[in-house]
Amino acid sequence: MHASLRPGSRHLPPGLVIIYEDRDIIVVNKPAGMLTMATETEKTRTAYYALTDYVRKGNAKSRYRIFIVHRLDRETSGIVLFAKTEVAKRTLQDQWEDTTKIYAAVVHGQMGKASGMLSSHLVESGVHKVYATRDAALGKLARTAWTVLKERGGYSLLDVTLLTGRKHQIRVQMADAGHPIAGDKKYGVKGDTFSRLALHARSITFAHPFSGRSMTLDAPVPSVFAQLVGRVEAEGAEEKMRL
Incomplete structure (x- = not known):
């Protein structure tokens, strides 16, 4: 398994770093202060939103998706694992x-x-x-x-x-x-x-x-x-x- 060259990385916000990526998963180092996923008051400044934009290469009509496996508190930095397919998400959560x-x-x-x-x-x-x-x-x-x-x-x-x-x-x-x-x-x-x-x-x-x-x-x-x-x-x- 090899990480891609990540041509969409220009769409990532500062501080959000991809550690590993293949066709099934993306693993990132999330900065402190960034939400993993949206809340009622914050929809876009999240790791989930940024990575969705990343896999779509900025094309909002793209069918590519990101699936949340787990989350970190906004204030906590570090590793967050996302899936790129629903099957991968279920598999990762089943073995959590x-x-x-x-x-x-x-x-x-x-x-x-x-x-x-x-x-x-x-x-x-x-x-x-x-x-x-x-x-x-x-x-x-x-x-x-x-x-x-x-x-x-x-x-x-x-x-x-x-x-x-x-x-x-x-x-x-x-x-x-x-x-x-x-x-x-x-x-x-x-x-x-x-x-x-x-x-x-x-x-x-x-x-x-x-x-x-x-x-x-x-x-x-x-x-x-x-x-x-x-x-x-x-x-x-x-x-x-x-x-």
């Missing part, structure tokens, strides 16, 4: 529980141990905010594994693996554990002035929907995270693919 999703997060405080597991039940309130509860009857089980990569001052850089996929899961569980993510305006520390949410979807491993071949795609940790914890990656800034 077997897909490995790893994030980089900078949280407030030091964790006190090298790694751990967060397990709680999450409930969404009527104001689109999520909170954690120990009452299994109220919410959906959420499990998150974390490992400390680096600590500096009052911050820790974590490698975070989603074991379930709940709304705002990492943000809520880290805040509930007393280590909110830096720059989180919804669940974070009052007065936190960091320029963005320090959460980034850095790696995804999945079976290709057509060939079944295992693929791992990586996106570099944003350089702005270094303002909190120093240099976070020694491999440079290029997106990577491992087959």
Whole structure:
């Protein structure tokens, strides 16, 4: 499988980078601040809209389409996987529980141990905010594994693996554990002035929907995270693919 030369890339907005593309899928590195898909108030400034325009090469009458497999919060940067056919979408979603999703997060405080597991039940309130509860009857089980990569001052850089996929899961569980993510305006520390949410979807491993071949795609940790914890990656800034 080879990525195309992407002749329609001129139609992509700044910051949205295609990591991999073939006839079945497109995988992108989404910038913080961009929606994955439309909302009632924002229809066009989304990754979905931009990629639809990209596959149509700017021709609104083109029959080419993009299908949403999953999403990231607007404030979260990193890898988002889209399908180019409905069959590919269904296949990817059917195997989603077997897909490995790893994030980089900078949280407030030091964790006190090298790694751990967060397990709680999450409930969404009527104001689109999520909170954690120990009452299994109220919410959906959420499990998150974390490992400390680096600590500096009052911050820790974590490698975070989603074991379930709940709304705002990492943000809520880290805040509930007393280590909110830096720059989180919804669940974070009052007065936190960091320029963005320090959460980034850095790696995804999945079976290709057509060939079944295992693929791992990586996106570099944003350089702005270094303002909190120093240099976070020694491999440079290029997106990577491992087959």
